[in-house]
Amino acid sequence: MTSLDDLPIRDDLRGLKPYGAPQLDVAVRLNTNENSYPVPEPVVEAIGKALAAELRDLNRYPDRDAVALRADLAAYLGHGLTVDQVWAANGSNEIQQQLLQAFGGPGRSALGFVPAYSMHPLLALGTGTRWIPAARGVDFGLTVDEAVAQVREHAPDVVFLCSPNNPTGTALDPAVIAAVLDVAPGMVVVDEAYAEFARPGTVSALAVLPGHPRLVVTRTMSKAFGFAGGRLGYLAADPAVVAAVQLVRLPYHLSALTQAAARAALAHRDALLGTVDAIKAQRDRIVAELRARGHRVADSDANFVLFEVGGDRQLGLGASDAAPRPGAVDQAVAWRTLLDAGVLVRDVGLPGWLRVTAGTPAETDAFLAAMEKL
16 A cells, blocks of 8 residues: 655655644534534525525636625625725635745745644645744733844744734734834734634724735634634735735635625624624633633633643743643643543643633533543
């Protein structure tokens, strides 16, 4: 049987594993930041009608520029955005891949402040873009001085900022985005996949778009909209950025069915987004309960929580010789303990820390009960 090593694969791909979280059949799955609430029945019916209307014409290619969908997305985002400032693709991953194809590539670099979304360096690798892992500070934060110093040092062609950040859940101070825009020589991409879950007072980078043609804000319908299976991501930027990604997008990259389903979902956004407050309540409940039990927990503006279980590094960052806290548990052992209790969370590779998605009240009950076994 032929193995991967027997094929003439690129040298920089050898030994790597595909991105992905474990897909296990357990009672409570809280590892991929999905929306735990099913699509409401009226929305199911509306999407079904929208799909049925497209079936007879599946012999024809879809609108390759998805103009109607982009207009709907612009209306949802507000901020005075127009259709020529919005672009859509199969998830925000494809959006970010297109941005790297257009503005990164061989001989160019992309920088991100880690720990952050682990797909960004893989997208850089796939597009031949050199990846630069910049550092976060104490408690996974990022100050203006820290961000500016590292962007100036490396002068990357693309800077990734995540707000709220995955896996920590922390939102960025708008001053950090403004300062990075001032010193970055290339594009600045703010990944706002979890923006709808932000706490009151959190400012979106959409407010900074006017006058900044090198700023891109990426979003997704996978999380707050509960549309993960629909695969729809999008960006907001200067019209010139939209024109640039159209140079590298595949022909007819968004199927007619995807466009129709997404438009129907957007038309019923009040029903779909009706679960956001309930999820935020469970997130805040998890944070409060774990802190009351003595765990260190990162502040979260997302639909998940990063929490400490122990390990050999104090914050998952910095000095590797930091002594473990009394009673510390290795995160891999903690992950298995929770799994054995029927709860699947995410080991994101930070020593001593795990991430849990905020789901339904019953799922939170199960998670908190499983935590008693640590």
